Amino acid sequence: MFRSPFALALLLGTAAAAQQPAPAPQSPPAAAGQQPAGQGDGGLIVDVEGGISAPTPIAIPVMPAAAVVNTPAGSTDALGRQLSDIIANDLRNSGLFTPLSPGQLKSVSFPEVTQPAYDHWRGTQAQALVQGYIRANGDGTLTVGCYLYDVSAQRELARQGFVVPPADWRRAAHKCADTVYSRLTGEGPYFDSRVVYVAETGPKDKRIKRLAIMDQDGANHRFLTNGQSIVLTPRFAPNQQSIVYMSYVGRIPSIYVYDIGSGRQRLVVQNVATTFAPRFSPDGRNILFSMATGGNTDLYRVSSQGGTPTRLTTSPGIDTGGSYSPDGSRIVFESDRSGGQQIYVMNADGSNQQRISFGGGRYATPVWSPRGDLIAFTKLAGNFRIGTMSPSGGGEKLLTNDWSDEGPSWSPNGRAITFYRSGRGSSGKATLWMVDLTGVNERRIPTPLDGSDPAWGPLRP
Amino acid sequence: MAKLKTSLIIATAALAIAACSKKRPEVLPPAPVQNTGDTGPTGPVTPTDGAITPGSDADFKRSVTSNTVLFGLDQYDIDPAARTILDNQAQWLARYPNVRITIEGHCDERGTREYNLALGDRRANAAKNYLAARGVSATRMTTISYGSERPVATGSDDEAYAQNRRAVTIVLG
Numbered sequence: 001m002f003r004s005p006f007a008l009a010l011l012l013g014t015a016a017a018a019q020q021p022a023p024a025p026q027s028p029p030a031a032a033g034q035q036p037a038g039q040g041d042g043g044l045i046v047d048v049e050g051g052i053s054a055p056t057p058i059a060i061p062v063m064p065a066a067a068v069v070n071t072p073a074g075s076t077d078a079l080g081r082q083l084s085d086i087i088a089n090d091l092r093n094s095g096l097f098t099p100l101s102p103g104q105l106k107s108v109s110f111p112e113v114t115q116p117a118y119d120h121w122r123g124t125q126a127q128a129l130v131q132g133y134i135r136a137n138g139d140g141t142l143t144v145g146c147y148l149y150d151v152s153a154q155r156e157l158a159r160q161g162f163v164v165p166p167a168d169w170r171r172a173a174h175k176c177a178d179t180v181y182s183r184l185t186g187e188g189p190y191f192d193s194r195v196v197y198v199a200e201t202g203p204k205d206k207r208i209k210r211l212a213i214m215d216q217d218g219a220n221h222r223f224l225t226n227g228q229s230i231v232l233t234p235r236f237a238p239n240q241q242s243i244v245y246m247s248y249v250g251r252i253p254s255i256y257v258y259d260i261g262s263g264r265q266r267l268v269v270q271n272v273a274t275t276f277a278p279r280f281s282p283d284g285r286n287i288l289f290s291m292a293t294g295g296n297t298d299l300y301r302v303s304s305q306g307g308t309p310t311r312l313t314t315s316p317g318i319d320t321g322g323s324y325s326p327d328g329s330r331i332v333f334e335s336d337r338s339g340g341q342q343i344y345v346m347n348a349d350g351s352n353q354q355r356i357s358f359g360g361g362r363y364a365t366p367v368w369s370p371r372g373d374l375i376a377f378t379k380l381a382g383n384f385r386i387g388t389m390s391p392s393g394g395g396e397k398l399l400t401n402d403w404s405d406e407g408p409s410w411s412p413n414g415r416a417i418t419f420y421r422s423g424r425g426s427s428g429k430a431t432l433w434m435v436d437l438t439g440v441n442e443r444r445i446p447t448p449l450d451g452s453d454p455a456w457g458p459l460r461p
Numbered sequence: 462m463a464k465l466k467t468s469l470i471i472a473t474a475a476l477a478i479a480a481c482s483k484k485r486p487e488v489l490p491p492a493p494v495q496n497t498g499d500t501g502p503t504g505p506v507t508p509t510d511g512a513i514t515p516g517s518d519a520d521f522k523r524s525v526t527s528n529t530v531l532f533g534l535d536q537y538d539i540d541p542a543a544r545t546i547l548d549n550q551a552q553w554l555a556r557y558p559n560v561r562i563t564i565e566g567h568c569d570e571r572g573t574r575e576y577n578l579a580l581g582d583r584r585a586n587a588a589k590n591y592l593a594a595r596g597v598s599a600t601r602m603t604t605i606s607y608g609s610e611r612p613v614a615t616g617s618d619d620e621a622y623a624q625n626r627r628a629v630t631i632v633l634g
Binding site: 203204205206207230232233246251252253274276277290292294295296297318320321334336340341364365378380384404406407422424425426428452453 | 535537570571572573574575576578579580582583585586587590605606610611612613615616617
């Protein structure tokens, strides 16, 4: 089992008082930190649907250091500035928050972290206030405290503390942003997560493609393969220790599993046929994929450890792009059995195949939301656009409108979708994007090179 | 696989590539540092002195009407123009019965990535099946789909798309 490098510092009225800034804060009402949004006595709530059009102003002042200490991640006072920047960036990118500009922020002393200057903050536009601190511990770890306050109610809404190795300091900021986002929206967290994708360089007819992995905000970018072979469609294992993808290494295009820890890759299905479009089952035990034999493509399932595949579809058409429902009981996929690409659902054993897309145009690349409530897809009707529909096919909603948007992948909380956008013409530049479920908040994800085939990983443990 | 190894006698660089392609190591060797080739379709090595070996890919390309057949939008049927080209390829292949070929299937960029991989496979197999019907032994032929990964025309217009919807016959040796 994966051991999290993270330890949660219990700041809330426990023996872990040593983690708290001095003087120790007054204990807030026990329920305050646990209370989900939308319940209780009607504190500050951010609406994920309507909130996009009127983002909530939020103040995130620089986090003071308990003491200025040099750490492998930099000095604690520099880290305090960067932590607040990362949190502000995460919250801004959600589209639901407008962080106050640095010029509108006062400096916060260490004792003030738990004693907010409400009088000051009520003079700003901020409705919510995020304060925190950083401390270098004797054992080499860092503690980041994270406190969320309702400015007008003058009330603490949440507090969390995170003990991290210096190399994971950015994750503490993402965890803090997740705490704020979840408490105020009632939605699940998603900032502490990674994206694996295909980094692209070179001319369009000789594109060099490399697997790359990065934090959801583009930081900690790392290449995993060297570009010697074409690689396509990487997707995380649920435990995030490996990635399944398709590679042309060996000249028989096939699916491989890449172990992130060791950097080793192994062929999944020993076969002379082309295998592609892989995705893990939600429990990680199986890999769903497509195999093309003699011009016909069907869906198969194979153990993640390899072995003999089980065939799931038998239509003479192209059946590909399979994706499990979060409970693993059903599969959504695309098939051109009716003439053009359309979306179908079936039971995980291949039974009860039913078409669910009936709008004009073709529908491709279906992906089941981790919440189970929606299917994301690419609609091909002139432009290629990202959209969502219910698993029964209703409620189609198109979220983007550009020449070539393709390949949706869900955020861990099912509130946002990453995809890639290709440019026209001989440059054919591809870039990574994300869009929220309202379609209003569409943002480019920064990458050092061009990028395609993004896959959003689960929330990190 | 045993058949493959025994049937290939001539030792050439191209042969080495083909033989390697059948080995599927469970754990891939460490990645080399340089990006050297293997990023897309390749034919066999052409002699550098300009001489063309009979039965080679260079000889094939020089001798046949075309090594490429084209397909309509979302289509994979062998139309009359493609038939003429493949008939001509089959005649050349009959003269060199020991020569092995691979047929690459390609698509234009106006399709989704995974579907294009499947469609490229359909196109390559359509060409293969036609050649088989014209007497080329199926054991001499392999197929590979590149989807839309390796266009010959890089524009984003109908003319470029038409050129990219193709199946290309490559002589391996």
